[in-house]
Amino acid sequence: MSQYDFDLFVIGGGSGGVRAGRISGGYGARVAVAEEYRYGGTCVIRGCVPKKLLVYGSQFAHDFEDAAGFGWTVGETRFDWATMIANKDKEIARLEGIYRKLFENAGARTFDGRATLKDAHTVLIGDKSVTADKILIATGGHPVKPAVPGAELMITSNEAFHLKEQPKRIVIVGGGYIALEFAGIFNGFGSRVTLLYRGEQILRGFDEDIRSHLAGEIGKSGIDLRCKTDLTKIEKTKDGALLVHLTDGSTLEVDAVLAATGRKPNTGGLGLEVVGVRTDAEGAVVVNEYSRSSVENVYAVGDVTNRINLTPVAIREGHCFADTVFGKKPRSPDHADVPAAVFSQPPVGTIGLSETDARAKYGEVDVYRTSFRPLKATISGRDERVMMKLVVDAKTDRVVGAHMVGEDAGEIMQGLAIAIKAGAKKADFDATIGIHPTAAEEFVTMREKVKA
């Protein structure tokens, strides 16, 4: 019998923690988990899932407009924010219940409350003290606001999901995927959206063609995208609106300002320094390839380690942890070629290297690129273009990057990701017959290299 109350204590019931706890329980470990907010974590409660539901909701505006070209007369339409949010909340509550059950079904003990470390084997939750052989930190991250006067008047993605009223005019600050997704959501619901980004171009780190193509497309959608522009100050006006001062000296009067300016790992006040768990300059827990921290029995997975901050990555890290520590099958998560989507409108799908990174890594690369008007837009009359791109290592003919801006980009990219992970060559893409008529078939019909 172990000298500890549990074999594993998981701090944080989000994507990574739930998977790790559940699989460890399946291996026979006695597991406990503490969650200070709601089971399911960021992804389920105030991230991926509610975000995608809002994206779906906001896309109806497009569909109503496009219908006319196909002969439909759509009557007067009206959008009710309160209904959308209430229905979203109902679904999220259902999912939260499922996540909690997943733990309980694995025989895990759940603690509702904030957990901190007292020493390397002791966790405090309120006035309870619990011991465990292994401790897994899966506490995720939190949004950070820019340090400007009036920052307290800003909301973050956390609050955006629970606004009582739809802001009719909103400024969104940031050029990353969360900023772009909320810009599309509020724009679709009919808010007037200004997107401020202090850098040269949105989506830093993505392929240059994705960045420029998406910037053009969202401009057409009515979002007022202002790159190289930041805010300097926010004030409340007499009538309760917000006055946003910009670096170019102009001002904007809006109903809400959403900061989508980055996230930081949740490591503050956890007691890590007492135990000797090393963190980096960003506050992320430093781990090895098996997600083990600088303290032998303390592990960390997910956003708190700031490796690749995506749900499926956190889940994989959690699963690998359980296999390694309790399943006697040491397995480290593979962070190469992780596909990703941005649920902007239009969306982005991407896997592998950008053209710039591929050139830096392989020297000579072949690039195949196409941009076309999708079939649906011919009749709807929508001014919309899809962009697709393949980046190929010229020496080996291996496809090392695939990128797309256009409808269903995320869905299409998941299939391509398998091919690329399996090491597919351009010749394999060429040998594959397309599915007609789809946009996706363009990925197997591009023959002309882009001239250098």
Ligand SMILES: Cc1cc2nc3c(=O)[nH]c(=O)nc-3n(C[C@H](O)[C@H](O)[C@H](O)COP(=O)(O)OP(=O)(O)OC[C@H]3O[C@@H](n4cnc5c(N)ncnc54)[C@H](O)[C@@H]3O)c2cc1C
């Ligand atoms: C707006 C938004 C949209 C996103 N969209 C996507 C997307 O489309 N696709 C995608 O793959 N990823 C998306 N992400 C990222 C994704 O949500 C995260 O990568 C993922 O949730 C990380 O999982 P995790 O287990 O590391 O942490 P989390 O899911 O954040 O879970 C951490 C949990 O720990 C709890 N906790 C923290 N400290 C303590 C403590 N001391 N004691 C007890 N409990 C504690 C928190 O309450 C939380 O529930 C999005 C994120 C945001 C913010």
